[in-house]
Amino acid sequence: MKYVIRSLGFVAVAAxxxxxxxxxxxxxxxxxATRVADPSDVIDQGLMVALAQAKNFHHKAKVYMTxxxxxxxxxxxxxxxxxxxxxxxxxxxxxxxxxxxLLAKLLMSQGQLDEAMWTIxxxxxxxxxxxxxxxxxxxxxxxxxxxxxxxxxxxxEPGKASAGDERRAAISSYDRSIQINERLQKKLLEER
Amino acid sequence: MATQDDDTLTGSVPDPDTEPAPAELAHARRFxxxxxxxxxxxxxxxxxxxxxxxxxxxxxxxATHGSVELAPSQERQVVEDALRQAIGAPxxxxxxxxxxxxxxxxxxxPWIVAGTSTLxxxxxxxxxxxxxxxGTGHESPVARRAEVPPEWTSRPADSLVGPIARDHAGDxxxxxxxxxxxxxxxxxxxxxARGGKx
Numbered sequence: 221m222k223y224v225i226r227s228l229g230f231v232a233v234a235a236x237x238x239x240x241x242x243x244x245x246x247x248x249x250x251x252x253a254t255r256v257a258d259p260s261d262v263i264d265q266g267l268m269v270a271l272a273q274a275k276n277f278h279h280k281a282k283v284y285m286t287x288x289x290x291x292x293x294x295x296x297x298x299x300x301x302x303x304x305x306x307x308x309x310x311x312x313x314x315x316x317x318x319x320x321x322l323l324a325k326l327l328m329s330q331g332q333l334d335e336a337m338w339t340i341x342x343x344x345x346x347x348x349x350x351x352x353x354x355x356x357x358x359x360x361x362x363x364x365x366x367x368x369x370x371x372x373x374x375x376x377e378p379g380k381a382s383a384g385d386e387r388r389a390a391i392s393s394y395d396r397s398i399q400i401n402e403r404l405q406k407k408l409l410e411e412r
Numbered sequence: 413m414a415t416q417d418d419d420t421l422t423g424s425v426p427d428p429d430t431e432p433a434p435a436e437l438a439h440a441r442r443f444x445x446x447x448x449x450x451x452x453x454x455x456x457x458x459x460x461x462x463x464x465x466x467x468x469x470x471x472x473x474x475a476t477h478g479s480v481e482l483a484p485s486q487e488r489q490v491v492e493d494a495l496r497q498a499i500g501a502p503x504x505x506x507x508x509x510x511x512x513x514x515x516x517x518x519x520x521x522p523w524i525v526a527g528t529s530t531l532x533x534x535x536x537x538x539x540x541x542x543x544x545x546x547g548t549g550h551e552s553p554v555a556r557r558a559e560v561p562p563e564w565t566s567r568p569a570d571s572l573v574g575p576i577a578r579d580h581a582g583d584x585x586x587x588x589x590x591x592x593x594x595x596x597x598x599x600x601x602x603x604x605a606r607g608g609k610x
Contacts, residue, residue: 234440261565263599278585293592310568311591318584331555356576363581394529401575408571 247411266306274300276314281322297323310349317343317353321360326368328360337364350400358397375390443467562603569594 277300284293300319305312316392320343327336340361369386372379432440446463447470448454459467459597482490496502569591580586603609 244445258571262602263595265599268592268595268599269607271588271595275585275588275592278588281597306566311566311568311595314569314573315588315591322582324585349568352570352573352576354488356581359576359578359581363578387555399440404570411571 250276266308267309267311270303270305270309271311271315274319275304277303278319278322281326285326290326294323294326296332313346313348314351314353315352317357319346321353321356323358324357324364330365333364333368333371337361340364350404352401352404355400355404357395358393358400362390362393362397365393443508563598565598566595 267368271283277296281293281296284296285291297319301316301323303315305315320339324336324339325338327333340357343357344354344361347357365386369383372386426436426446443463443466446456446459446467450467450471455467462546481487572590572594573587576583576587
């Protein structure tokens with residue numbers, strides 16, 4: 221029994237000593253003045269290649285739009301969504317959300333409102349954080365609801381109720397966009 | 413199970429001139445043997461409640477008659493203790509009898525101390541774990557990290573682009589140009605700083 225008691229005492233003393241040692245090591249000092257980043261966080265060739273490709277597809281789509289070829293412009297923008305970015309790069313979310321906003325507007329201009337709405341919803345669901353690009357998605361979503369309301373209005377009396385619902389949904393989307401923008405602007409001002 | 417002897421103390425008292433019954437004689441003989449055994453230090457571990465009460469009375473009667481003698485060593489120690497107390501010296505603790513309750517406490521003291529220490533250590537470990545700072549960036553080995561200016565890092569483009577007005581919701585081409593140009597600056601600056609290494 222004595223050995224058991226001594227072992228317990230030894231374990232307790234060792235644990236306390238370890239705690240004291242770890243406590244002094246973990247004591248967080250003042251935050252460092254310089255930013256410490258993992259090497260995988262830096263801008264590398266993979267990120268630059270993905271951004272360059274996105275840039276080229278956007279320019280290609282712009283040329284098609286100038287020509288009035290909206291179908292080809294839509295296809296060019298779709299290709300941006302399948303670009304491979306470095307894992308965890310925040311730019312990936314931003315570029316894809318911006319491409320989705322443009323894609324939704326192109327689809328809307330071609331009368332494909334449901335597909336445009338699905339494109340927006342998918343982008344909002346996949347977003348990892350709030351950004352001005354997410355706010356822009358809500359703005360385009362509001363425009364889509366407005367377009368739907370106009371479509372219901374065109375059907376006459378039977379579509380009036382649905383048109384009202386769509387207008388309320390548009391207001392809700394614009395409100396969310398405004399809220400995100402306000403929060404982000406406040407945050408950016410505080411960081412400066 | 414009740415026996416005939418169970419009413420020895422509670423039953424009616426027989427007349428002194430009455431002849432003892434065989435059972436009474438047998439009981440008296442058995443009790444006499446019990447007293448003899450007790451006086452010789454061989455008290456049986458189990459006996460009836462009546463016998464125990466009678467035995468205690470017999471022991472007290474014997475002690476009051478002064479026929480009990482202490483062992484010489486114990487007698488000497490009692491005398492010495494009394495003399496010490498008489499001259500104001502503290503009573504020696506050597507050979508002092510320990511009360512049963514205190515002996516039990518002494519037996520449990522080491523366990524209590526060891527258990528308390530273990531509990532305190534466990535609480536300290538739990539507290540340390542709970543108050544450990546999370547997400548400060550200090551956890552990873554320094555060797556795996558490098559200090560870099562924020563311009564060289566992959567980061568959200570919010571501060572570069574700013575809020576997107578409704579009129580410019582579809583101007584993704586202009587925004588990707590700005591993002592690409594900014595990141596290209598950072599990429600080149602880092603590469604130059606590293607002597608052209610990627």
